[in-house]
Amino acid sequence: MKKLGFLSFGHYQDVPGSLVTSASDALLQTIELAVAAEDIGFDGAYVRVHHFAPQLASPFPLLAAMGARTGRIELGTGVIDMRYENPLYMAEDAAAADLISGGRLQLGLSRGSPETALNGYESFGYAAGDGQTDADAAREKTGLFRAAIDGAGVARANPQMTGGAEGALAIEPQSPGLARRIWWGSGSRATAVWTAEQGMNLMSSTLLIEDTGVPFDELQAEQIRAYRDAWAAAGHDWQPRVSVSRSVFPLVTGEDRRYFGLRGQVDGKDQVGRLEGTLARFGRSYIGEPDKIAEELAADAAVQAADTVLLTIPNQLGVDYNARLLDSVVRYVAPAAGWR
Template sequence: MKNIGFLSFGFWQKNNSLVTTAQQSYDESVQLAVEAEKIGIDGAWFRVHHFADQIGTPYPLMAAIAAKTSKIEIGTGLVDMRYENPFMMAENVMATDVLSKNRVQLGVGRGSPEQVQDGWQYFGYDYTEEEIKNIARARALKFLDLLKGERFAEPNAQPMFPQEPGLRRLEPFSPTLQHRIWWGAGSQATAIWAAEHGMNLMSSTLVNYESNEPFHVQQAKQLRAFKDAWKKAGHDFEPRTLVTRSIMPIVNDLDRQYFAAGTQTQDEVGYLAYHQNPTIFGKMFVGEPDQLIKELGEDEAIQEADTILITVPSTLGVDYNVHLLKTIMTDIAPALGWK
């Protein structure tokens, strides 16, 4: 059994896109979550990038989805901790979780290359790229600490409103949210670090190139390392593990027009802007359902994970993405035992 979600980048662009404005992108993100819930999709997840024509701060969008849905998980993949104040972030996320009735699944991490150089500096953080690596992790741990609800703030001797005596915490407090935080890991070492600190594990369509094995094998090793480290840490709740895949089934002429040619059908090795070490990018799964069932069934990382996110081409509009998700749910997922 798998939890199945979609992952959207929420792009808008003037050329070669059915989604041309921010207004349309946000509206259609809500619409897609509503339609996905109707067909049995478990999660609506969104990438977060700053200074880009796509989803930025996720919390208003998550709250809007919560108001229109009742069951679907609402997640991020991921919030870039280089830009975040952990106190303000904790307050925003807990409020969103209360509004959603505890459906937030918050992915956080160090982030990926952005559209501007050292963008966090415009947010008031005067650190170099090298300094911000460790600071991002420290902020994540402070954020986790705040979600525990321990009281820490000295009360005002003359508060504006009556309150009980004693130290104060951030409000509104959401007591289970701390168990629904995910760290985006790119290496085995990072996966182990996430387990040690009690965060669920999310792994994207790229990981550090740590061996000459296929992408899915290297990613599966990360998930196994995480699970082993979790057991050793002795946390009091069961973790979740998540992988992302680009799956494009070909069942009609429009699918064929969009995806039958020019797609990445093999793993590729390359370099990200801030990485000295190479990265391996997982292939796209493109083909007729029977072919995809065979290929996905051989994917070791999918077998290890309890949750799979399907990347959706958000610029193709709600109708096409509903078609894509329906096809996966009816023609592929049952044969793989995902539902």
């Protein structure tokens, strides 16, 4: 059994062919697709977070709205760039959205990815401390955020307002259980080990910031093994989850073939390139007849090792098309791949 979710980047642009021409379209259609995905039987609805770009940027109002319109499906992020966040304000927002959803948030966090703005987080009023890297700053903020949602005291009490009581105050509201539903977006085996040591779930996408010459799925499976070994060594008293992302487009209808048929002929291999000066490996897309895709996914070492698979969607094609795409995966691919 695997949990299946979709991952939307929430692109919007007023260009020919797009059914998502504005930020309003992107937000409202994401809510509608979460409702449709729940009806289809999907387990998760996840959104990507990007700043200074025509994409989804502020996840918590959106997650709260999705939570109010659905009743079962998990609601998550993949991922929130912690460089941009105030950890305590974020803890309040996250707890509120989680309470509205009835405890269904699954929050993916990370240091973030290459972006259109140069050090955009500095425009939000944040900067790494002396001697800190961006990764250090993101991890420090994540530590404070996690402590806050776990009920730690983070502010000194004012005895004049607390009847003389002193000590440290926790943020409000609190949402019990949220602390174990935090994921770290890991791009390497080393960060996967760190994620396990910190006691967070592992979220791995279609990009790894390292390359050893082996196929992407095998390298990602190594990352998952390293994570689980480190988790066991750390002695945590609960079982974590591991997700991977894949681009999966079964060609079922003529519309599918018009959109993705040609791409399927040229986009079936890993890609290797440089990202921020580092050699990186990008995973392939799975495009073709459903039985062929199912066979390929059944042989994908990382997909088999993970308990959750997030499917990236072409959100610009609108709710109806994406709902049909998700239905095709559930109806034709998942059973043949042995996922359900």
